[in-house]
Amino acid sequence: MFQIDKRIENTSLLIGHVEFCQIRLVRDQRYFWLLIVPEREGLSEWHDLAEDDAAFINRLMYHCSAELKRATSATKINIGAIGNIVPMLHIHVVA
Numbered sequence: 001m002f003q004i005d006k007r008i009e010n011t012s013l014l015i016g017h018v019e020f021c022q023i024r025l026v027r028d029q030r031y032f033w034l035l036i037v038p039e040r041e042g043l044s045e046w047h048d049l050a051e052d053d054a055a056f057i058n059r060l061m062y063h064c065s066a067e068l069k070r071a072t073s074a075t076k077i078n079i080g081a082i083g084n085i086v087p088m089l090h091i092h093v094v095a
Contacts, residue, residue, distance in 0.1 A: 001041070002039040002040065002041050003041075004022070004037060004088070005086045005087075005088040007085065007086050008024065008035065008037060008086055008088065008090060011026060011027055011028075012024035012025060012026045012027060012035055013025045013027065018060055019056060020038060020039050020040065020053070020056075021036050021037060021038050021039065021056075021057065021060060022035075022036070022037040022039060023035070023036060023064070024036075024037060026092075031094050031095060032068060032071070032072045032074070032094075032095040033092065033093070033094045033095070034064055034068065034092075034093040034094075035090050035091065035092060035093075036057060036060055036061060036064065036090065036091040036093065037088070037089075037090045037091075038053060038057060038089060038090075040053065040089075043088065043089035044083060044087045044088065044089055045081075045083075045089065046081050046089070048089065049089070057091065061079055061091060061093060064093045065077040065079060065093050068093060068095045069095065072095040074095035076095075077093065077094065077095055078092070078093075078094045079091065079092065079093050079094075080092050080094075
């Protein structure tokens with residue numbers, strides 16, 4: 001059964017589900033910042049995903065980043081799967 005890392009849970013708000021992924025809003029007033037968290041146990045790296053899941057998340061990142069840019073009028077959207085604090089795979093989409 002999937003268990004989200006407590007650090008992600010405590011620093012973000014669940015705003016939706018798309019297929020097997022949580023979409024979370026990070027509680028950081030400096031940036032409009034989303035997290036995509038695949039609800040798959042034991043993932044820490046992008047290559048741990050099944051190819052179909054990776055393709056789905058890639059499309060989800062595309063749509064999240066486009067909507068974030070539209071909603072915020074940001075000049076740049078940054079996307080990254082940085083796991084230097086929380087090893088659970090999660091993708092940052094930051095305006």
